[in-house]
Amino acid sequence: MIERRGILALVAAAGIGAGTVGFGKRLAEMVPLTSRGRRALHPIYGNANTPEWLRDGKTDALKLNPQWTVRHTVDLQCHSECGLRVKIDRKTGRVQRIIGNPYHPNTRSDYVPVSTPMVDTMRLPGTVCARGNAGIQSAFDPYRILVPxxxxxxxxxxxxxxxxxxxxxxxxxxxxxxxxxxxxxxxxxxxxxxxxxxxxxxxxxxxxxxxxxxxxxxxxxxxxxxxxxxxxxxxxxxxxxxxxxxxxxxxxxxELSHHVATRHIYPGVNMTQPDVREAKFILYWGTQPGNANFPMQTQSRFVAEARSKPDGLQYVVIDPVLSRGGVVGDRADWVPIAPGTDGALALGMIRWIIEQKRYDARYLACPNQKAAEAAGELSHTDASHLVIVDAAQPKARTLLTADLAGLGKAAGKGDADRVVIDVATGKPAKAAEIAVAEIDYAGTVNGIAVKSAFRLLREAAAEHTLAEYAAICGVAEQRIVSLAREFTSHGKQAVSTMYRGVVKHPNGYYNGAAVLLLNLLVGNLNETGGLTTGGGGYGVQTGPYEVMSVPEAAGAAFxxxxxxxxxxxxxxxxxxxxxxxxxxxxxxxxxxxxxxxxxxxxxxxxxxxxxxxxxxxxxxxxxxxxxxxxxxxxxxxxxxxxxxxxxxxxxxxxxxxxxxxxxxxxxxxxxxYLESWCHVDTYPTTLTKGTGLRWPMVRLTGTTADGRHFCMEEFLIDVAKRIGMPGYGEKGIPDSAGKYWPLNRREDWYLKATANLAATKGVGGDVVPPATAEEIAIADLAPFQKDFASALKPGEWPEVLGVMVRGGRFEPASGAREGSKLSHRFTSTLHFYAEETATTRDSMSGAFFHGTTRWVPPTTARGKPLEALDDPKQWPFTIVTLKGALQTHSRLSSNYALREIMPENGVRMATSDAAKLGIQSGDWIFVVTPEGRRRARAVVVEGIRPGVISFNAGYGHWGYGASNYDIGGQKVAGDAVRRAGINLNPVMRRDPDVWQMSLMDLVGGSVVFFNTRAKVEKETVHA
Amino acid sequence: MPEAGLAERTAAAARMLLAPPDPALLAALAGAAEAPVEEEQARQDFYDFLCVLQSGCYVPPYVHVLARAERKGEYWHFPPPRFDGGDGLRLWYDAGGFDPASLAADPLIAGANRPLDHLGFVLAFLARLLADAERQPEARPLAATFIAQTLGPGTDLFADLLAGSESPYASLLGRGLAELLGDLRAEFPDPEQAAEES
Missing domain, CATH: 3.40.50.740 (Rossmann fold)
Structure with missing residues (x-):
């Protein structure tokens, strides 16, 4: 046995070591360090990093700290996709900090115009939420796989x-x-x-x-x-x-049914949002400020700003669960509705509003946009347009057209070929040609039985009494009336908006349509404080380059x-x-x-x-x-x-x-997301036009032999080239002159899309200036340009670098409004009646879908009511999911900074329910559904409707580093932090009649998250 | 003990902390081992004890983590490493022109965003400082300060936990480290403590 002292000496004697060459001349630079002792590095900032910017004490001018590179990109820690400012160590390439990109509309109310030099934005950092800040841990996750x-x-x-x-x-x-x-x-x-x-x-x-x-x-x-x-x-x-x-x-x-329901009313539009900052009253259905929505942090900030004004916003959250943004108190309230019954509550409100004539009749009587604008309105609806209701008619369920009405040929098609009853004459007329039309009509035109779209809604709403609606949705009749009265007490500055809580049900489409149709009754679209379809994004697929074009493959996919x-x-x-x-x-x-x-x-x-x-x-x-x-x-x-x-x-x-x-x-x-490319449009909430650019802040995956980093794009390019697909390799991307450019690496494609973004026509104040030498230095883009110089024409580089430096292209905040109007206005006809839906059949029953909304109880695909499928007496709880501020999706379990704040989710249940079952917070319980059982911690709260249990999404992983696996013979052990908590998705209800299909909304296409019945059992013996 | 030997032993320790053992290293250690150290097992032990957070026997080789170790019952609890947990060392490294990324380290350790206070990095840096101290007396206070600031009680805990493990390789490493830490402190006493005592 050798003497202990010799163990490392043996290794050293064999010449094995990590190097002992000294520091030589640099030693002198280290001497001042000895005076620091154990004190912090800075009397105020401790051992914090140095800041990105250095201020000249005499001139107050700022310049970049040469230690850092500063770049702008777009987040993907949730689907808000906020602009990010990323601080990168110039020497190590390590991401040190993530904050908000002040050019991006999500991160500041007064975001910075793209014409502003980057150095002038130093004092104006944007804000991102905790998820955004924590994103470094997604990219630098120790469980990342870096080779195939x-x-x-x-x-x-x-x-x-x-x-x-x-x-x-x-x-x-x-x-x-x-x-x-x-x-x-x-x-x-x-x-x-x-x-x-x-x-x-x-x-x-x-x-x-x-x-x-x-x-x-x-x-x-x-x-x-x-x-x-x-x-x-x-x-x-x-x-x-x-x-x-x-x-x-x-x-x-x-949230598919949300999009489909929105398209029902706003043709071709997937999403609308409130003009939050100027609204006086907002109904948030199935969501709440501070939880997942589009974009979460921006919407929350706008709500806070609006609520703090002297005559500012009041809002009501309608959701079975009260969460972070669902405040009860001054100017905020919560309606704990029964899951999946939003349509009943909305239809109850619609019924009362119509009966009390509190809708905007003048607005609804405008049958076309020209008439609406003449009346001072900013949008128009089909409220007065006539629908063929005679089932024997070949064109039954469609909107009446001029030729069927005996009015001759119409000047246009679709919404330009509608028939109404002219209030001035009491006779049928082409909707496009008159100023004021009857909105509540049932009768016969040219021998065809018709009703106005508004009448159809009125009749659908009248299918149940207020008392019946109240019984269905679990909201008192008086409360339904007070919500309807309040909603119709603010002119056009009231909005009914929703997210997925409303629509992830078998009847989700109809729920969503009912919630959105409230807006048409007050005529709030395009109005300050009303509803908006937003400014949209800039196109990136066409322009100097046709990046999607592969002429040899046109029509190949069908x-x-x-x-x-x-x-x-x-x-x-x-x-x-x-x-x-x-x-x-x-x-x-x-x-x-x-x-x-x-x-x-x-x-x-x-x-x-x-x-x-x-x-x-x-x-x-x-x-x-x-x-x-x-x-x-x-x-x-x-x-x-x-x-x-x-x-x-x-x-x-x-x-x-x-x-x-x-x-x-x-x-x-x-x-x-910190290594990838993507062009992402902004959301309607910010009112302006914008497209963010995500581009690699760092490069972490392994590389191909020619130095490209492994990723989806390089894989698809190489597969295409290997099997001889057109559109890849040397003859890759056509430009507008017909010349082909190579597509051998992802930058060949994304840089051209960025050139399209830079070149596309603007809307004023949104032309991105060429990147200056200083900006190129700040973002350290010179090596990048050198590496990919051949991907663009030389004259395109300055503007493309300008877009990269700013993290996208954005219309200035000043472009949001024109006086009392919103600048970006949607002027197509808004639909009470969706002809496409009405003429589409349910593929399981053969019945037509409804063209206007009505209360439709949730069923299986074959029409069995869910109440009959799983008896509520046996299964007294309904499971709903929650997307909180710290974890909205499946993929943030690697973010230990977030997990330190909320290590587990648990199953939330109401205090009254817990008391009946003898359960306290922290107790182990079993959630049992017809599909299985899961063990979880109980979280007992007041803010949830009795009979409902809820879990925060994103916990209870079995993969993503949560379980053991083996790579090349090396064990990789799963991490309990990632396993923590509960995911009830696997025990949610399947449709009994279709193999392995979840419960589904057959109209809107959504899978059902909120209609699984369950029972809760307290664990009596801890395993 | 001559300082050159201390520098080389420190470098040897750094090597053992940064990369899995190879036949040459195991051959060198053979004289110290009570029984033959099997290479495949030693490599696995390197990963389990020093690299893989969830192996069940992982002892985090990060100074900032070791400094916050807590004993709970029979177990030691370590907080999660933070990627910026060792950033206080950046000034030292920068002043010395020392780049941890240049060391021959296993990819699990050398990847981007790893804390700078990995004991392998720390000891590699210290080895160079000690090599200077051998030639330049003015480096001795520097080395003493660095040792006092960086190699706190947590590093002794680290060495002890390894030394007490059932893994022959980890145990040898732990024993060697414990020895080295003692010799370093003896040779380079904490300047502040020395000043107080005088």
């Missing part, structure tokens, strides 16, 4: 082998028995088609008996999670060029999507064959969603059920359906995903081994 991984063993075995980029490309492109080396008996003999094999079938039909299904290449399916803007466009360009229509993001698990959205079942060969055989064509094998899009929740079960066809290659891009889709994480579904016969090749593109990507065959390392 291939599974060893069976899918989901948790065994991974690092592989090279070349091996990844070779195997997934060329296919064959690529799993022979995995040791998995289930897949070793499967001959995988691969990208090349599937692409070779691009001229073959999926099913010659069903040509509407398109080509075999629809077997490529891209299921995206959090992918938006131009990054989504990049993916679409690849998938469409490949010949597939199957490229989706996550919308139907988010057919019905795998989840059957955007197309009617009645157009399918399946339907026609059943009819030809004399069979009842209903129900379809699985529902079709003609009004929906991005049907995320239906992708996996449809692929596995091979309806309407199978998937050959599934790409999950930061998608986690098994974690985030209600009911989809159940054992049967997980087993089906693990069976390679169902989907032969699954490639996950992810930043970690996630809750779903853990079941993939390959995981391709993707870039985090």
């Amino acid at each position: 991984l291939k599974r060893k063993g069976a899918r989901g075995s948790g065994q991974w082998q690092p592989i090279t980029w070349d091996q990844l490309l070779r195997e997934v492109c060329d296919g064959g028995k690529i799993f022979a080396d995995t040791g998995d008996t289930a897949s070793k003999d499967i001959d995988v088609l691969g990208f090349r094999g599937l692409y070779a079938k691009r001229a073959e039909m999926m099913d010659t008996k069903a040509p509407e299904l398109g080509h075999r290449t629809n077997g490529l399916v891209f299921q995206g999670g959090r992918i938006v803007g131009s990054r989504m466009a990049f993916a679409q360009r690849f998938v469409h060029t490949f010949g597939s229509v199957n490229v989706f993001d996550h919308v139907n698990i988010c 057919g019905v999507t795998l989840p059957r959205d955007g197309v009617r079942y009645e157009e399918s060969s399946e339907y026609r064959a059943k009819v030809a055989a004399g069979q009842n064509p209903y129900p379809a094998k699985r529902p079709w969603f003609p009004l929906g899009f991005a049907m995320f929740s239906e992708t996996l079960p449809s692929a596995i059920a091979r309806y309407p066809y199978a998937a050959d290659i599934l790409i999950w891009h930061k998608a986690t359906p098994l974690y985030s889709v209600p009911s989809q994480g159940n054992p049967e579904m997980v087993a089906a995903v693990k069976d390679p016969k169902n989907i032969p090749l699954i490639i996950a593109v992810d930043i970690v081994v996630g809750d779903t990507s853990m079941y993939a065959d390959y995981i391709l390392p993707d870039v985090s």
Whole structure:
């Protein structure tokens, strides 16, 4: 046994060490450090970093601290996508701090015009929320995967082998028995088609008996999670060029029915928002300031500003759960409505408003925009437009047109060809040609029974009494009346707005339409303090470069999507064959969603059920359906995903081994939001036009042999080049003169999109100036420009760098208003009656959907009332989810700074319910549903409706670093911090009649999050 | 003990903390081990004890974490490392022209945003300081100050926990570190404490 002292001496004697070469001349510079002793580095700032900016004490001028690089990008810690100012250590490339980009409208009410030099914004930092600040931990997560991984063993075995980029490309492109080396008996003999094999079938039909299904290449399916803007466009360009229509993001698990209901009323518009700062009264349905909304922190700040004015905003939160922004007290109130009954409350209000004639009759009588503007209004509706209600008419359920009314040919189509009753004559007239029309009409025109759209709503609202509505929604009749009275007491400065709490129900579309239709009764669109569709974003896809154009692939992608959205079942060969055989064509094998899009929740079960066809290659891009889709994480579904016969090749593109990507065959390392590119438009809340630019602040993933960092885009480019797809490689992107530019790296594409953004026509005050030498130095962009010089024409670089320096292009705040009007106005006809909805059939029952809203109780896809499905006496609670300020999505469990604030979520329940069950905060409980049970901590609160239990989204992971796995023989142990808390999605209710389908809103396409019944049991013996 | 030897031992400790053992290192250690140290196990132990946060036997090699270690019952509790937890050392490193990223370290340790006060970095820096101290007397107070400021009681805890582990490799490393810490403090007493005592 050697003497202890010698252990390291032995190592040193062998010449092993981390280097002992001294500091030599630099020693003198270190001497002053000895005087610091143990005191902090600065008497005031302690050991804090030095600031980004240095102030000259004599002149007060600021300049950049040369230690730092300062760049502007766009957040993705939630979907608010605020502008960020990122402080980067110039020497190490390490991100040191994230705050708000003052050029971006989300981060300051008085955000800075893009014409302002960057150095002048130093004293005007923007604000982001805690999630935004914590984002460094998403990018620098120790569980990040930085090289491609291939599974060893069976899918989901948790065994991974690092592989090279070349091996990844070779195997997934060329296919064959690529799993022979995995040791998995289930897949070793499967001959995988691969990208090349599937692409070779691009001229073959999926099913010659069903040509509407398109080509075999629809077997490529891209299921995206959090992918938006131009990054989504990049993916679409690849998938469409490949010949597939199957490229989706996550919308139907988010708020799809919100968008579809909004389109019902505001054609072509997915979202409206209040002019919060000038509104006098806002009803927040299914959301609350301070929780998830668009954008969360901005909306919250605006509410605070508006509420603090002497004659400022009052707001009411209508939600089963009282959360952070749902204050009860001065100018704020809470209505704890029963889940999923928002439509009943809204219709009760509508009924009372109509009966009391508190709607804006003068506004509603304007049948066209010209008449509205002549009357001093800023928008118009179809309240007076006539609808054919005679079921025997071939055109039943459509809006009456001039030729059917015997009025001759119309001057236009669609909303320009409507018929009304002219108040001046009492006779039918073309809506486009008169000034004032009858809004409450039922009668006959040219022998056709018609009713006005307003009349249809009035009758729908009158189908129940106020007392009945009160009983349905659990809000007292008097309260319904007081809300309606208050809403109609502020002229056009009252707004009814919503988020997903209203619509994630089987009746979500109708709920959402009812909530939004309140706005039409007061005529608030485009008005100061009213509602806005916003300024939108700038286009980036066309301009000097046609970045989406691949002429050789035009029309290559067509057919019905795998989840059957955007197309009617009645157009399918399946339907026609059943009819030809004399069979009842209903129900379809699985529902079709003609009004929906991005049907995320239906992708996996449809692929596995091979309806309407199978998937050959599934790409999950930061998608986690098994974690985030209600009911989809159940054992049967997980087993089906693990069976390679169902989907032969699954490639996950992810930043970690996630809750779903853990079941993939390959995981391709993707870039985090601090390493990626994307152009993202701003939201209506900020009233102005704007497009943020996300671009790499740091580069962390491994690299290809030619130095490109691994990510989705480089993978798609290399796959395309390897299998010979057009639109990639040297003949990549056409410019406006028809010249082709190479597409060999992602910057080739994104820089051209940015050049389009810089060049597109502005709206005043929004031209981004060329970046100055000082700005290029601040953002350290000279090396970047050098590396990618050939991606743009030399003359385009100054403005493109200007956009990069500012983190986007934004209309100035002063552009929001023109006097008392909002500058960006939506002037199409607003619809009480949605003709497209009214003429669309439910693919399960064959019944038409309703053209105007009404109270529709929630049911299964086959129409069974949920009350009958799960008896409330046996299942007394309803589960709802909550998206709080610290965690709105699945993916922030790596943010330990946030987890230190809120380490667990627990299950919230009302004090009165807890008392009945003998439960106290902190007790272990079981939440039991018809689908399973989960153990959780109880959180007993006053701010939740009795009979409702709630959990904050984003906890209770089994992947994303929460469980053990093995990479190349190295154990990686899961972290209990990420496992903490509860996720009840996997035990949410499935539809009993459709295999592995969650409860669904068949009209709006949303998956249902808020209608699972449950019981709660106190754990009596702690395990 | 001559200072050059101390510098080299410090550098050796840094090497052992920054990268998994290789055959040469294990051969050098063979004379100190009670039983043969198997290479594969030693490599796994390096990752489990020094790299992987969730291994169950991880001892965080970060000064700022060790300084806040708390004993709860039979277990030691360590707060999560903060990426900026060692930024107080930046002035030292910058003044010396010392770049931790230039060290031959395992990627799990060398990745961006890792705290600057990883004991491997600290000891590599100190080794160079000690090498200077051998040649330039004015470096001795610097080294003494650095040792006093940086190698607090938490580092002794770190060494003790490793030394007491069941892993032969981690145990050797811990024992060597404990020895080194004692020798460093003996050779370079805390200047403030020395001033108080005088």
